Amino acid sequence: AMGNWLVNHWFSAAVLAAWLGINIFLFTYYFLFFDRDERYFYTRAILGSALAWARASAKCLNFNSMLILLPVCRNLLSFLRGTCSCCRRTLRKQLDHNLTFHKLVAYALALLTAVHTIAHLFNLERYNQSQQATDGSLPAVLSKMHLQGGEWLNPIHSNHTTVEYVAFTTIPGLTGVIITLALILMVTSSTEFIRRNYFELFWYTHHLFLVYFAGLVIHGIAGLVRGQTEQSMAEVHPYDCAEYLTQREHNCTHSCCKDPEFGSIPAESWKWVLAPIILYVFERLLRVWRAQQKVVVKKVVMHPARVLELQMQKKGFCMEVGQYIFVNCPAISALEWHPFTLTSAPEEDFFSIHIRAAGDWTERLINTFQLETPRVEVDGPFGTASEDVFQYEVAMLVGAGIGVTPFASILKSIWYKFQQGDQTLKTKKIYFYWLCRDTGAFAWFNDLLASLEQKMAESGKADFLTYRLFLTGWNTSIANNVALHFDTATDTVTGLRHKTIFGRPMWNTEFAAVAAAHPRSVVGVFLCGPQALAKSLQKSCHQHSSLDPRKVKFYFNKENF
Numbered sequence: 001a002m003g004n005w006l007v008n009h010w011f012s013a014a015v016l017a018a019w020l021g022i023n024i025f026l027f028t029y030y031f032l033f034f035d036r037d038e039r040y041f042y043t044r045a046i047l048g049s050a051l052a053w054a055r056a057s058a059k060c061l062n063f064n065s066m067l068i069l070l071p072v073c074r075n076l077l078s079f080l081r082g083t084c085s086c087c088r089r090t091l092r093k094q095l096d097h098n099l100t101f102h103k104l105v106a107y108a109l110a111l112l113t114a115v116h117t118i119a120h121l122f123n124l125e126r127y128n129q130s131q132q133a134t135d136g137s138l139p140a141v142l143s144k145m146h147l148q149g150g151e152w153l154n155p156i157h158s159n160h161t162t163v164e165y166v167a168f169t170t171i172p173g174l175t176g177v178i179i180t181l182a183l184i185l186m187v188t189s190s191t192e193f194i195r196r197n198y199f200e201l202f203w204y205t206h207h208l209f210l211v212y213f214a215g216l217v218i219h220g221i222a223g224l225v226r227g228q229t230e231q232s233m234a235e236v237h238p239y240d241c242a243e244y245l246t247q248r249e250h251n252c253t254h255s256c257c258k259d260p261e262f263g264s265i266p267a268e269s270w271k272w273v274l275a276p277i278i279l280y281v282f283e284r285l286l287r288v289w290r291a292q293q294k295v296v297v298k299k300v301v302m303h304p305a306r307v308l309e310l311q312m313q314k315k316g317f318c319m320e321v322g323q324y325i326f327v328n329c330p331a332i333s334a335l336e337w338h339p340f341t342l343t344s345a346p347e348e349d350f351f352s353i354h355i356r357a358a359g360d361w362t363e364r365l366i367n368t369f370q371l372e373t374p375r376v377e378v379d380g381p382f383g384t385a386s387e388d389v390f391q392y393e394v395a396m397l398v399g400a401g402i403g404v405t406p407f408a409s410i411l412k413s414i415w416y417k418f419q420q421g422d423q424t425l426k427t428k429k430i431y432f433y434w435l436c437r438d439t440g441a442f443a444w445f446n447d448l449l450a451s452l453e454q455k456m457a458e459s460g461k462a463d464f465l466t467y468r469l470f471l472t473g474w475n476t477s478i479a480n481n482v483a484l485h486f487d488t489a490t491d492t493v494t495g496l497r498h499k500t501i502f503g504r505p506m507w508n509t510e511f512a513a514v515a516a517a518h519p520r521s522v523v524g525v526f527l528c529g530p531q532a533l534a535k536s537l538q539k540s541c542h543q544h545s546s547l548d549p550r551k552v553k554f555y556f557n558k559e560n561f
Contacts, residue, residue, distance in 0.1 A: 004511070005097060012092040012094045012097055014105075015094075015101070019067075019101075019104075019105075022063065023060050023063065023064070023108065024057045025058045026056070026060050026063055027059070027060050028056075028058070030052075030055055030056040030058075030059045031052045031053070031055075031056035032052075033052075033055075034051050034052040034055040034056065035049060035051075035052040036230075038237070038238060038239065039227040039228045039230075039233060039235065040227045040228075041228070041238035041239070041242065042142055042153055042227075042238060042260060042262070043137075043153065043225065043226065043227055045138045045142060045242075046126055046127060046130045046139045046142060046143065046153070046154060047122075047123050047126050047127070048122075048126065050119045050120075050122035050123050050126065051119075051123065051225070053115060053116075053118075053119035053122075053175065054116055054119035054120050054123060055225075055234075057112045057113075057115040057116040057119065058116055058220075060108075060112050061109065061112045061113065061116060061216075062268070062269050062272040062273070063272065064105050064108050064109050064112065065109065065212075065213070065216055065269070065271055065272060065273050065555070066272045066275075066276055067105050067274075067276075067279045068102065068105045068106060068109065068209075069209075069276040069277070069279070070099035070104035070276055070279070071099065071101045071105075071277055072098070072099075072102055072280075073280060073283040074283070074287075074326075074379075074380075074382050075283055075286050075287070075290075076118070076279065076283060077095050077382070078178060078382060080095060081095050081384060083476070086456065095384065096383055096384050100407075103190075104197055106186070106187060106190075107187075108341070108476035109183060110183060110184075110187050112181075113133060113180055113183055114491065117176065117180060120176070121163065123225075124156075124166055124167070125163060126139075127143070127154050127155060127156045128161060128163065130142065130143040130154055131143045131154055131157070131158070131159060131161070132159050136246060137244065137246065138245060138246055141245050141246055142154060142245070143156075145259060151259075151262045151263075152226075152262070153226055153262045154419035155170070155224040155226075167410060169220060170222060170224065171219070171221055171222040172219055172220065172222050172224050173406065174182075175215040175216075175218050175219040175279045176215075176219060178211060178215045179211075179212055179215040179216060179219065182208040182209075182211045182212045182215070183212060185205045185208055186205055186206055186208055186212070186495045188210065188223050189201055189202050189205040189206070190202055190205075190206065191299045196358065196359075197358070197359060198359065198360075199359050199361060199478055200333075200336065200359070200360055200361060201339065203335075203336055212278060213273060216269045216273065217267075217269055217270045217273065219267070219269060220266075220269055221267045222264075223264025223265060223266070223267070224264075225264075225265055226262040226263060226264050226265070227262065227263065227265060228260050228261065228262055228263075229262065229263045231259050231261070232260050232261035232262070235255075235258055236255070236256055236258050236259075236413060236469060238260065239505045240255075240256060241255075241260070244257070245260075246254040259510045265322065266313075267420055267448075280452045287337075287379055290379050291328060291377040291378075291379055291393075292377075293314060293315065294314070294315070295310050295312050295314045295317075295375075295376050295377060295378050296312060296313045296314070296375050297310055297311070297376060298312060298313055298350050298469075299311040299350075300369055300373060301444075302366075302369075302370065303354070303443055303444040303447075304440065304443040304444075305356075305440040305442075305443055306356070306357040306366055307354055307356050307442075307443070307444050308354070308355040308365070308369055309343075309353070309354050309355075309444060310352060310353055310355070310369075310376070311344070311350045311351075311352045312350060312351055312352070312353075312376070312378065313349070313350050313351070314351075314378055317351060317381070318346075318381075319342055319344070319346055319351050319379075319381045320346055320381070320386075320411065321345065321346065321386050321387065321389075321406075321409045321410050321413045322344050322383060322384070322386025322387075322406050322410065323349070323380070323381035323382060323383045323384075324339050324340060324341045324342060324381065324382055324383050325339070325340060325342060325378050325379065325380030325381050325389060326338065326339050326378070326379040326380055326382075327339075327353065327354065327376060327377070327378055327383070328376065328377040328378075328379075329341055329365055329368070329374055329375070329376050329377075330374075330377065331368060331374040331375065332364045332365055332368065332374075333361065336361055337379065338362070339360060339455070340353040340354075340355065341353070341405040341406050341409075342381060342406075342409055343405060343406075343408040343409055344408075344409060344412070344546060345409055345412035345413035345415075345416055346417075347412075347413060347416035347417075347420075348412070351381075354405065354408075354444055356402075372537065386410060386526070388524060388526070388557055389410055389414070389427070389524065389526055390414070390417065390424060390425050390426060390427060391426055391524065392426065392427060392522060392523060392524030392555075393426055393427065393428050393429070393518070393521045393522060393523075394427075394428065394429045394430075394431070394514065394518050394521045394522070394523040394524070395427055395429075395430050395431070395523070395524045395525075395526065396431045396433070396510075396523060396524070396525045396526070396554075397410065397411075397431070397432045397433065397526050398435070398525070398526065398527045398528070398529060398533070398537065399432070399433070399434050399435070399527075399528055399529065400435040400436070400527075400528070400529030400530060400533055401435070401436055401437070401529065401530075402530035403527075403530075404434055404436065404442060404445055404528070404530040405445075405528075406528050407432070408445060408448055411430075411432070411448070411449075411452060411465070412448070412452075414427055414430065415452055415455065415456075418461070418464065419459070419460075428464075429463075429464065429466075429518070430464065430465045430466070430467075431466050431467070431468075431510075431514060432465060432467035432468070433467070433468055433470065433505060433510070434467065434468070434469045434470065434474065435470045435472055435504070435505070435529070435533075436469075436470075436471065437472050437473030438473055443511055445466070449467060452465060453465070465530075468501055468505070469500045469501065470500075470501050470503065470504060470505050471500050471501070471502050471503075472503065507536055507537065507540045508540065508543075508544075510540075511540045511541075511543070511544040511554065512544065514544075514552075515544050515546075515552045515554075518552060519551060519552055520550060520551060520552065521552055521553075522552075522553045522555065523552065523553065523554045523555070525537055525541055525554055525555065525556045525557065526554050526557045526558075527556075527557070527558050528558075534556075534558050537556055538556045540554070541554035541555065541556040
């Protein structure tokens with residue numbers, strides 16, 4: 001299974017290895033540099049190894065801040081996907097892991113911020129102690145240099161300064177506090193729970209990235225951490241002259257009598273983040289331009305359980321199965337864009353989405369469409385097409401909960417290809433497994449299955465699609481209803497010919513049945529659902545694949561929508 005994963009995800013693995021490698025290299029290189037370089041001999045005398053911890057984490061913070069915007073440049077990724085259309089599909093598919101990489105970089109930023117902040121708290125404490133010291137030690141002497149009119153090394157010049165005072169009155173302190181707060185808010189408001197239930201909160205707090213980048217660019221301008229200048233190093237090298245600083249006579253005459261001079265480390269965050277910021281600005285401008293293109297809402301269908309279906313047309317819009325779009329409704333919010341999986345097939349002359357009431361924005365959108373047809377703006381489509389389904393003779397499709405949505409597009413498209421005798425379609429049989437707690441919110445999908453079932457029966461292809469609905473959450477009223485209508489031709493819950501099964505699927509039984517029905521086929525297993533389910537399906541694929549190359553083989557594909 002591990003080997004199979006590496007074959008399919010070698011590009012992701014290579015990117016991950018390169019990213020980790022660069023982070024480790026930057027941290028190690030700059031840690032050793034600031035821990036050993038002669039220019040920082042005097043700085044280390046005051047700060048110790050906390051200097052190296054702060055500077056090494058700062059370099060990695062710059063590197064990751066440079067990367068964080070790139071995975072969310074949707075149009076850039078679409079462009080790359082288009083330019084590498086000649087590449088293998090597995091490579092293009094890796095571009096769909098953009099948000100996973102974005103989250104990974106964000107977690108790295110959070111960790112590095114913690115390291116950087118803690119190191120600087122130690123630094124401030126040591127600066128403070130050195131300023132207040134009267135023991136004539138090297139840190140104490142270095143901290144008093146500003147009194148002789150010389151260049152300062154210790155930014156704290158008063159005995160009454162506290163760490164809190166520095167944190168809230170200096171540019172690095174204040175910007176550091178603001179950046180950290182912005183980062184904490186962005187990370188905590190982007191959990192799965194908040195994104196699903198309070199999308200607006202996630203959307204608006206995420207725009208604190210503007211504050212984050214502004215703070216980052218300004219953060220190092222004051223240059224509070226200093227090192228000895230090159231010229232001063234040539235005149236009074238610390239290895240020769242450091243001891244004379246603590247025991248200097250009044251009428252000193254030898255070469256070490258001159259005080260060392262210090263200069264700031266220039267601010268450099270802007271060099272790291274300038275190019276990604278420019279790219280992101282272009283990305284946003286392109287989104288604004290694309291949003292201005294007219295979208296015609298052809299049909300509005302209100303399904304049970306407050307699910308709104310929008311059928312739309314837009315000039316030049318060209319979709320593929322498994323893709324998604326971003327939708328904006330200026331009447332509700334000019335700024336908010338929400339992602340929706342496309343539920344139409346490419347063969348249809350419109351594109352459609354199904355919107356479930358799940359949060360303030362969707363509630364307001366559904367209410368607005370019940371009264372009038374407001375203007376909508378569409379950006380997309382995005383994502384790699386899920387065309388692998390068409391490459392297998394036998395396909396097992398598993399949709400769990402909301403993960404059933406992309407299969408609407410896939411099932412419709414397969415049916416159109418099947419009807420038109422499309423030569424690219426190798427599929428002869430589909431097994432569809434639908435797992436959900438209750439069918440209420442998916443009544444529209446139920447209708448789609450019923451209509452496909454009817455069309456297939458009419459054209460004598462009733463056995464092309466076999467599907468099973470597993471109701472994982474059910475109550476006693478459903479149970480009683482089922483008991484009453486046990487011998488009816490259609491199902492009591494869905495009204496479909498295929499019966500609803502209560503509880504979770506026994507995957508071993510399902511796979512064994514498919515293997516027995518297709519002893520010599522290659523079976524593609526496709527899941528759109530949670531990670532736990534992916535693991536058990538992967539295990540079943542492994543267990544039920546025959547070692548004999550002429551016999552049944554199961555290949556697992558997890559779709560990221």
